Amino acid sequence: xxxxxxxxxxKQLATWYFTFAAILFGAQLLFGLVAAxxxxxxxxxxxxxxxxxxxxxxxxxxVVWMVFAMFGSVYWLLPxxxxxxxxxxxxxxxxxxVFVAAIVVVVLVFLFIQVGPADDTTIWFITEGREYIxxxxxxxxxxxxxxxxxxxxxxxxxxxxxxxxxxxxxMADMIAFAGLxxxxxxxxxxxxxxxxxxxxxxxxxxxxxxxVFVGAIAAYGLITMIGAHRKVVEMWLWIEVAMxxxxxxxxxxxxxxxxxxxxxxxxxxxLFSALEPLxxxxxxxxxxxxxxxTQGAEAEKGNTRSVIKNKPAFTWFVLxxxxxxxxxxxxxxxxxxxxxxxxxxxxxxxxAHGHLAFFGAYATILVGMMYIxxxxxxxxKVLKNTKASIWAVSMISGGVMGMTVALTIAGYVQVLxxxxxMGATWAAYFDGQSGAWFTQAMDWRLIMGTIxxxxxxxxxxxxxxxxKNPVHER
Amino acid sequence: xxxxxxxxxNRFWQRSATWVTGFASILLIWLTLDTSAQISMxxxxxxxxxxxxxxxxxTVINYKITYEMDAKRGHEVPVxxxxxxxxxxxxxxxxxxxxxxxxxxxxEQAKNCMDCHTILGNGAYYAPDLTKAWIDPAWGPEGAMQxxxxxxxxxxxxxxxxxxxxxxxxxxxxxxDLGITAKEAKGLVAFLKHMSSIDTNGFPRNFGKMxxxxxxx
Numbered sequence: 001x002x003x004x005x006x007x008x009x010x011k012q013l014a015t016w017y018f019t020f021a022a023i024l025f026g027a028q029l030l031f032g033l034v035a036a037x038x039x040x041x042x043x044x045x046x047x048x049x050x051x052x053x054x055x056x057x058x059x060x061x062x063v064v065w066m067v068f069a070m071f072g073s074v075y076w077l078l079p080x081x082x083x084x085x086x087x088x089x090x091x092x093x094x095x096x097x098v099f100v101a102a103i104v105v106v107v108l109v110f111l112f113i114q115v116g117p118a119d120d121t122t123i124w125f126i127t128e129g130r131e132y133i134x135x136x137x138x139x140x141x142x143x144x145x146x147x148x149x150x151x152x153x154x155x156x157x158x159x160x161x162x163x164x165x166x167x168x169x170x171m172a173d174m175i176a177f178a179g180l181x182x183x184x185x186x187x188x189x190x191x192x193x194x195x196x197x198x199x200x201x202x203x204x205x206x207x208x209x210x211x212v213f214v215g216a217i218a219a220y221g222l223i224t225m226i227g228a229h230r231k232v233v234e235m236w237l238w239i240e241v242a243m244x245x246x247x248x249x250x251x252x253x254x255x256x257x258x259x260x261x262x263x264x265x266x267x268x269x270x271l272f273s274a275l276e277p278l279x280x281x282x283x284x285x286x287x288x289x290x291x292x293x294t295q296g297a298e299a300e301k302g303n304t305r306s307v308i309k310n311k312p313a314f315t316w317f318v319l320x321x322x323x324x325x326x327x328x329x330x331x332x333x334x335x336x337x338x339x340x341x342x343x344x345x346x347x348x349x350x351x352a353h354g355h356l357a358f359f360g361a362y363a364t365i366l367v368g369m370m371y372i373x374x375x376x377x378x379x380x381k382v383l384k385n386t387k388a389s390i391w392a393v394s395m396i397s398g399g400v401m402g403m404t405v406a407l408t409i410a411g412y413v414q415v416l417x418x419x420x421x422m423g424a425t426w427a428a429y430f431d432g433q434s435g436a437w438f439t440q441a442m443d444w445r446l447i448m449g450t451i452x453x454x455x456x457x458x459x460x461x462x463x464x465x466x467x468k469n470p471v472h473e474r
Numbered sequence: 475x476x477x478x479x480x481x482x483x484n485r486f487w488q489r490s491a492t493w494v495t496g497f498a499s500i501l502l503i504w505l506t507l508d509t510s511a512q513i514s515m516x517x518x519x520x521x522x523x524x525x526x527x528x529x530x531x532x533t534v535i536n537y538k539i540t541y542e543m544d545a546k547r548g549h550e551v552p553v554x555x556x557x558x559x560x561x562x563x564x565x566x567x568x569x570x571x572x573x574x575x576x577x578x579x580x581x582e583q584a585k586n587c588m589d590c591h592t593i594l595g596n597g598a599y600y601a602p603d604l605t606k607a608w609i610d611p612a613w614g615p616e617g618a619m620q621x622x623x624x625x626x627x628x629x630x631x632x633x634x635x636x637x638x639x640x641x642x643x644x645x646x647x648x649x650x651d652l653g654i655t656a657k658e659a660k661g662l663v664a665f666l667k668h669m670s671s672i673d674t675n676g677f678p679r680n681f682g683k684m685x686x687x688x689x690x691x
Contacts, residue, residue: 035600038600038647039600042645042646042647042648043646046648046650047640047650047651050590050650051589051590051598051600052586052589052590052598052600052650053586053589055589055590055598055600056586056589114586115584115585115586115652115653116584117584117653117655117658118577118578118580118581118584118585118658118661118662119580119584120580122580122583122584123580123583123584126584127583127584127586128583129582129583129584129585129586129587129588129589130583130588131588131589131596131597131598134586134589165484165488168488187579187580187583188579189515189532189572189575189576189579190513190514190515190529191579191582191593191594191665191669191672192513192528192529192594192672193510193513193514193515193529194579195593195594195596196506196509196510196513231484234484235482235483235484235487238484238487238488238490238491239487239490239491241491241495242487242490242491242494242495245491245494245495245498246494246495246498249495249498249499249501249502250498250501250502252502255596256509257675257677258594258595258605258674258675258676258677259594259595259596259674260513260528260529260594260672260673260674261509261512261513261528261675262508262509262512262528263675264505265509266675268505342676342677342678342679343679345595345677346592346595346596346597346599346603347599348599350599351599414599419678419679420679420680422682423678423679423680423681423682424603424606424678424679424680424681424682425602425610425611425612425681425682426602426607426610426612426644427611427612427682428682429601429602429603430602430644430645433645433647434645
């Protein structure tokens with residue numbers, strides 16, 4: 001992104017974060033494809049890059065690219081919101097390279113060393129073997145240092161500059177986000193205690209702090225892209241924070257149904273997690289309402305021109321508002337009640353929900369932020385859609401939706417055959433896996449995954465080239 | 475703004491958000507204290523005195539474990555019954571059993587088990603759930619695995635399979651050789667046996683029965 005229009009170092013750092021995030025996004029999809037092929041052809045890369053390793057890379061690349069894009073989004077919006085350059089940006093830039101180097105080392109170790117003997121050295125230097133946070137302990141401490149620097153940048157800037165509602169929410173949210181990581185940094189022989197605290201990281205990230213982050217980014221996007229009224233947007237944001245944390249924090253109970261924890265979590269988990277979709281409906285309504293309101297105000301002045309200053313980014317933001325509700329809300333509610341979850345827990349149902357929720361709630365809005373960065377970097381007044389941007393968003397969202405439907409059908413077979421009928425044994429598991437509905441669903445998942453990956457290539461091409469395209473208004 | 479209504483006042487909503495978040499967090503911390511006490515690991519004394527713990531002590535490997543319908547609770551619960559030999563012994567001390575479990579838990583993480591299997595239902599869905607693997611009929615006297623591995627006990631069959639999974643394919647989807655040693659395999663089987671004794675509120679439901687295994691006998 002040379003010879004650009006950025007005068008802010010914070011925004012420059014944001015583009016670095018977005019670039020590495022996009023590379024990891026590609027890696028996530030690539031290793032996801034490997035794992036999807038292995039469901040269809042179990043011998044594929046057997047003994048070389050087994051399913052477990054492909055999946056570790058698939059889900060860790062997912063988490064890390066999102067964290068990178070989230071950090072990037074904050075570095076991008078800070079100068080706009082606070083009116084000043086980010087405090088301590090030089091250290092922020094230095095720590096970026098530390099972060100990138102650490103990720104590269106962790107990925108190479110996952111790829112080439114894969115597993116170790118059952119001792120502490122493995123936990124410290126190869127893998128911690130805990131889903132989503134497999135990164136070895138040394139990398140955990142690295143992440144803590146990086147996160148502290150990031151939080152310091154955010155806090156010092158927020159305290160010195162103009163602290164808007166959006167910045168205030170982000171400050172509270174990001175310190176919780178960073179602090180929660182500590183809950184996943186210890187070893188215990190007690191698997192129930194292990195999983196209890198493991199969910200403090202996983203759940204309180206993706207169903208609480210990350211969702212609030214999305215609310216803040218959506219608020220920023222509405223103000224920058226369609227000129228929505230700040231007071232209205234920030235009031236909505238506070239309502240969303242109340243609803244998200246009010247339901248999401250105790251909604252954690254839905255992970256405590258079957259891990260050895262007491263029965264009272266059935267009621268707490270069912271009640272609060274059933275409320276979790278409500279703020280997601282609110283966020284969807286909010287985006288469409290603000291859009292209609294701003295456009296309507298222009299229309300009254302006799303202005304028929306679209307108020308959207310960044311078409312591709314706004315497309316991804318609207319997709320986020322709907323995808324969050326559909327993937328996290330609807331697909332989550334499907335299996336959140338204990339009576340249902342007893343049979344769906346640990347099946348492809350969870351996987352279906354995971355795919356649509358991570359995509360709908362997070363991937364979409366973060367890609368939208370990348371388009372906002374492309375616009376700013378190239379000094380474009382109105383960024384328009386291109387053929388590639390439209391094909392990319394259609395193929396990626398269609399592909400993910402297709403995978404989700406396929407996995408839901410696969411999960412349905414598992415629930416009926418492996419769980420309800422045969423009682424969850426080894427034999428029951430494989431009976432469910434070999435049914436025609438299951439295997440065909442896995443074929444469709446692979447096809448839809450391939451479409452998603454091709455869509456990603458178009459997206460990468462568009463992000464790299466659209467800035468120089470003469471169709472945009474400068 | 476001229477509008478004085480509290481419902482359109484940002485400060486009112488900011489305060490509401492703070493109070494709601496604070497209240498939910500305090501409730502979560504309070505519940506965590508209660509749950510932590512309930513899921514702390516029991517000890518050998520508890521087992522000898524028949525004190526039921528949600529997560530029994532490591533010496534549970536000295537006992538037979540079954541999974542029975544509890545009429546009062548309306549679902550299956552683990553039943554810890556009479557003594558049972560584990561690799562030829564039923565007198566593991568607290569330290570010995572604890573060391574085995576420790577090795578097994580380290581192994582479970584070092585071999586990335588959760589990235590193919592589910593453990594307590596969490597993990598990946600590429601291979602069977604391991605929550606109650608210890609009492610899975612496949613490993614029992616009527617199941618195929620003892621004959622396949624040429625072993626006479628459940629624990630030896632499991633340990634043999636874990637060391638050479640690629641030699642005993644049960645499905646086109648095979649477990650890869652993860653370099654598990656004989657010692658690590660013993661620890662992993664102890665980990666699995668211990669896990670099957672955890673009270674998981676009836677998950678998984680209607681689990682397949684091993685022939686003759688009723689009421690811990």
